[in-house]
Amino acid sequence: MKILVCISNVPDTTTKITFTDNNTQFNTNGVQFILNPYDEIALSRAIELTDGGKGTVTVINVGEVSTEATIRKALAIGATDAVRINAKPHDAWYVAYQVAQYAKTNAFDLILTGRESIDYNGSKVAGMLGELLDIPSVSIIKKLDAGDNEATVEREIEGGKEILTIPYPFVAGTAEGVAEPRIPNMRGIMSARTKPLVVVEPVDIKTFSEIISYETPAPRGQVTLVAADDVAKLVNLLHTEARVI
Amino acid sequence: MSVLIYAENAGGTFKKSIFEAVSYAKAIADQNNTTLTAISIGQVSAAELASLGKYGAQKVLNVSGDKLKNFVNQAYASIIAEAAKKEGADVVVLSNTFSGRGLAPRLGVKLEAGVADGAVALPEQSDGKFRVKKTAFSGKAFAIVELNSANKVIALIPNSYKVVETGGTAQVEDFAAATKESDFKAIIKEIVRATDKVSLPDAEIVVSAGRGLKGPENWGMIEELANLLGAATACSKPVSDAGWRPHSEHVGQTGIAVSPNLYIAIGISGAIQHLAGISSSKVIVVINKDPEAPFFKVADYGIVGDAFEVVPQLIAAVKEYKASA
Ligand SMILES: Cc1cc2nc3c(=O)[nH]c(=O)nc-3n(C[C@H](O)[C@H](O)[C@H](O)COP(=O)(O)OP(=O)(O)OC[C@H]3O[C@@H](n4cnc5c(N)ncnc54)[C@H](O)[C@@H]3O)c2cc1C
Secondary structure (H helix, E strand, O other): OEEEEEOOEEEOOOOOOOEEOOOOEEOOOOOOEEEOHHHHHHHHHHHHHHOOOOOEEEEEEEEOHHHHHHHHHHHHHOOOEEEEEEOOOOOHHHHHHHHHHHHHHOOOOEEEEEOOOOOOOOOOHHHHHHHHHOOOEEEEEEEEEEOOOEEEEEEEEOOEEEEEEEEOOEEEEEOOOOOOOOOOOHHHHHHHOOOOEEEEOOOOOOOOEEEEEEEOOOOOOOOEEOOOOOHHHHHHHHHHOOOOO | OEEEEEOOOEOOEOOHHHHHHHHHHHHHHHHOOOOEEEEEEOOOOHHHHHHHHHHOOOEEEEEOOHHHOOOOHHHHHHHHHHHHHHHOEEEEEEEOOHHHHHHHHHHHHHOOOEEEEEEOOOOEEEOOEEEEEEEEHHHOEEEEEEEOOOOEEEEEOOOOOOOOOOOOOOEEEEOOOOOOHHHHOOEEEEEEEOOOOOOOOOOOEEEEEOHHHOOHHHHHHHHHHHHHHOOEEEEOHHHHHOOOOOHHHEEOOOOEOOOOOEEEEEOOOOOHHHHHOOOOOOEEEEEEOOOOOHHHHOOOEEEEOOHHHHHHHHHHHHHHHHHHO
């Protein structure tokens, strides 16, 4: 089985988010970038599915040269090889389009993405890829079992889950539960240095969206503390002051 | 030009989040002096369909059929795109539900539309620009996205826009859309719904608990409190990682992002990754025995105390309040 895993390079989860240039630029100063946690899950499942010579896992990232540390991490975790499309990931459409171009000329049985990236939270790349390649896409999956001709996936729905079978090829956006994230071991880290990382130039396309500025949430007021032996007062405040019950 | 709203049903009825999305779409139609059409796919009664008129839909396109009884991502996207073309709709609104998030990107490609997912406010329209505020960095910030395309797709986050009753009525029409065989490759085998539970993403009240609860056997009181309040239950990541609760309840940066009116956090420290997913809650109540817990910094109300003593008292107080209300 040939699996393609889309990975993105995102600010570490502990990052305090700030902006510069009159709130038009994300402040990357001092920010550590990591492999998107959901992509880590996708990658880990892909490696499980191909363990023992049952296939290959290619990771693909649309990013500038600075993302190569993250790509090497994915190789250290166990990907077979990597592709970097040499461009700033303008938006989800731009990323999906570049990945689709690559996937069209390199037939994959399965394409995995994370359910969303933790920076822009779009959850769009999987669906856009599905549409661009005219294959099924399924978002926010919690479980992925791969059979010979089709896979069985569990998709989250409001208040429950849905179990589907999907023939290859298809695209899936993975969430927690699909796999335990793998941690690179020494051998992985050593071999990552010599695994192939191909750099491909992007195709020129028009984009449809642009972030023009950012806002930070309004600061919250002071907490009103209620004594632990006066819980009725809390209920009263929630009713009369906050008006939420 | 006009606006189209996809009214997703849950087992044949529309939830409040859909009325919010219809109200939101109606406001966009008003901004542009144009009409609002709703499209429903699946099996929904005529009366339920017509009820969308109350929130501003002038026309409701009803698509039904055996193959379309349940949500099929590809086929639904084809139908909605076709309806958008037929109606001359250049703005398509969806609710940012699990299904909405699967549809929006496919629609974006089909309609060559810029997609604003996770929208939290009405678009700002001036000088021919169309700008939508959306959540970013898992709720740690907002981004203002400008959509430059002729067509636009917007997915609205539940609980971020109010329901507005316009008192109108809607004309319901059957709509027969062409679907391709290849749109039905994914086959639904089973749908498992916990019918007695409030669903987390669109819950108005969420009762959430963390590692401070010590073990899964102590969740009885959390569920009791949630039941009393008509709330959904949630948890922190270590709790679902340990298997005390299902992954679908995990909120935060790497879990579900929620924006309820009331979020009650019990025995949760308030790590930055947890706060990321809950910061747009309108009111936050924190119960923690550690007065230094970071959660108190973002809370509106707090009780410093042991959950095993406070929660049973809270249950009793809510019961008393309910009895007197
Ligand atoms: C990549 C990454 C992503 C992450 N994503 C998420 C995420 O999405 N969501 C998330 O929640 N976390 C996430 N985390 C984990 C996060 O950093 C914290 O570890 C987690 O939120 C802590 O959960 P907790 O507050 O339940 O547990 P703890 O940190 O163990 O805190 C328990 C709290 O309970 C209190 N307590 C203990 N006993 C009692 C009692 N009897 N009564 C009252 N209070 C009591 C303690 O004072 C403490 O504040 C992530 C971490 C990483 C590295």
